[in-house]
Amino acid sequence: MSIASIIRERRxxxxxxxxxxxxxxxxxxxxxxxxxxxxxxxxxPWRFLFVSSEKKAxxxxxxxxxxxxxxQEKRRGLFSEPSAFLIVIMNEDPRQKxxxxxxxxxxxxxxxxxxxxxxxxxxxVWKTNPHNLDPKARQILGVQPxxxxxxxxxxxxxxxxxxxxxxxxxxxxxxFSRFE
Numbered sequence: 015m016s017i018a019s020i021i022r023e024r025r026x027x028x029x030x031x032x033x034x035x036x037x038x039x040x041x042x043x044x045x046x047x048x049x050x051x052x053x054x055x056x057x058x059p060w061r062f063l064f065v066s067s068e069k070k071a072x073x074x075x076x077x078x079x080x081x082x083x084x085x086q087e088k089r090r091g092l093f094s095e096p097s098a099f100l101i102v103i104m105n106e107d108p109r110q111k112x113x114x115x116x117x118x119x120x121x122x123x124x125x126x127x128x129x130x131x132x133x134x135x136x137x138x139v140w141k142t143n144p145h146n147l148d149p150k151a152r153q154i155l156g157v158q159p160x161x162x163x164x165x166x167x168x169x170x171x172x173x174x175x176x177x178x179x180x181x182x183x184x185x186x187x188x189x190f191s192r193f194e
Contacts, residue, residue: 020129025177027137031170035067036098048126053119060120065099080151096168106162120164137172140165
């Protein structure tokens with residue numbers, strides 16, 4: 015399969031995960047390729063917190079106090095969908111240029127991970143929900159001052175035949191201009 019095909023075919027898999035556990039070894043294999051994302055000065059500003067399928071129930075219960083009481087059942091349901099989670103955390107450099115370079119590099123790493131996972135029929139959706147910024151959630155997850163949660167990656171195997179259809183994309187020509 016060509017890179018262009020994988021880019022065009024990849025979808026965010028938000029539900030319909032199979033009950034199969036996501037092996038830590040597979041996540042590490044994908045990450046070891048994903049870390050080849052371009053990153054200025056090879057700062058490698060990222061770290062990863064993996065919530066295995068076996069630890070998911072404990073994770074959900076520990077996360078519940080981060081949500082208002084009237085939101086906990088909804089959040090419990092949403093967290094119960096995927097088989098596992100990969101939380102991507104980056105160092106926040108106080109210098110704006112470096113912060114932006116690091117955020118872009120971490121985002122490129124996440125995209126690499128999603129493409130690599132697609133090839134293995136591992137569904138991924140990249141979530142940037144408000145709890146990523148919540149001090150209670152950050153404490154539960156061990157996120158330190160000077161670190162940013164770039165995303166919760168929801169993981170689970172899926173049936174490719176049931177993957178969502180592609181949404182139309184605007185042709186690049188419609189957003190393209192030339193410097194004159």
